[in-house]
Amino acid sequence: MKSIVLGTIGIDDIETPTASVTGVLGGSATYASVAATFYSPCGIISIIGSDFDDQHQRLLEQRSIDLGGLQVIEGGETFRWGGRYHANFDGRDTIFTDLNVLPLQDPHLPENYRNTPYVLLGNTDPTVQIKVLDQLTDPNLVVVDTMNLWIETNPTLVEEVISRSNILIINEEEANLLSNKVNPSAMVEDLMAKGLEAVIVKRGSYGAVMRTTDNWFFVPAYPLVEVIDPTGAGDSFAGAFTGYLAKQNDLSQASLRKALVHGSVIASYTVQHFGVENLTKVTAEQISARYEEFLSFSQIEAGQ
């Protein structure tokens, strides 16, 4: 099965406590689609300018990412973002944001996108997320991400998007804002009460928690002694999660749990390098080996 992802494509300048890079390919749709294509075919819904570098275009094409939903604005410039991470990676400052061709105001889905069964609505203006939802023909699964900005400026539309989605992936700060709860479990229960089939809260270096109707599931973050660049970790997590489910075409509890581990595996490779390019070099064998490592982190022999 196939998935589509809505999100940004951008060119990033990134500074971390130990190094910096300029002009690397980034953006939420880029990370998510690269991650998804480790598992199954993926199409992008996004927007770029005609300045978009051939080399970056080839990277997406080499992963067979469907670019039918990618708008190219003639004479326009691609979105650019610059950020600087704090000393211990527990936060970052935006240095500049050149929106350029953004926002994508009028997503137009090609015919072959409309009946895509697996959909990831990356973090963007909920009016755009709704325009995508309106063009879909009965998807099996809609996964949605959002952020503080939209929760604060347009809570009604954020609620509408959530009510039309199956799974919400969100970080702790956003979960707190969206639920008005402080207790981390109460926060998740409150979000579940919106009618979702699963709520996944990303907890950074503490991993992630997934609440489904019947169960809690916890996955740690991969214990890296050195993080190079956290940019795109959340997007590649969501992309791998969705891409894995599309591959399995199975939304059982067992499948959702495995998808969460795969999301964590891909996110762990993402933060080991700058930009998305190095992520594309990860092999199926590496993914498989790290997946087994993740299982070993919580293995318990039988008997109490």
Place this chain on the structure above:
Amino acid sequence: MKSIVLGTIGIDDIETPTASVTGVLGGSATYASVAATFYSPCGIISIIGSDFDDQHQRLLEQRSIDLGGLQVIEGGETFRWGGRYHANFDGRDTIFTDLNVLPLQDPHLPENYRNTPYVLLGNTDPTVQIKVLDQLTDPNLVVVDTMNLWIETNPTLVEEVISRSNILIINEEEANLLSNKVNPSAMVEDLMAKGLEAVIVKRGSYGAVMRTTDNWFFVPAYPLVEVIDPTGAGDSFAGAFTGYLAKQNDLSQASLRKALVHGSVIASYTVQHFGVENLTKVTAEQISARYEEFLSFSQIEAGQ
């Protein structure tokens, strides 16, 4: 097998965002020994005044806790502590500390304590921890806790205690201070380099991580939508961990992992009530059921 625990016995006044209590039995040795005795016999090394309430004394006796190492100071007053938790339980302020008969300066271990195979050195002045270590005859396992105060005021002696212990149980802030690392994995690796067989870092509502020579093991915190009182959670965690290992008399990787889950189970019951008294009412059936729940939080079906 049997364990002994070094720590405080005190009377607590506690305020939380939702309720408050005064005059409840508390202290690190109290929580740890009550927790340990769910699994195996335990003796206390501590100090109280002759004002210690009969009812509190009976509570310890009813759990068959060995009080041979408990010094009672005639005419002295028992340690008292008052604390107030912040709105979201992410911190607390000490309202008062009446040391009274504390510190326990000269721990004298009765003959039957000296060859105890399992030892928990609760957080206290490292000079006292060393005096206890000096009286022991070749224990199987020494588990040690410490805190910021001693790491800052007497790092040399803290290092000596650690070098004579097998397992360090510590919270994140203390691990950061003791290791001088910020990355949570590098922090743990740095502590392991002190020659320990295992390092356990308590992460509050994120659970705990255990590093052994070969492996990482992660256990989440039990997802409670309401916490009543976090006092004693860390001490009961360490007590249950040590008591379980004493019961099994098995220090294999498999046994250590189960011990960590049992520590988490008991800590989760601790935070559901004020004081230690309610913890004594937890049944073996409740412990067993919650242990199975913990396993369910990370269960994954075979196959990727």
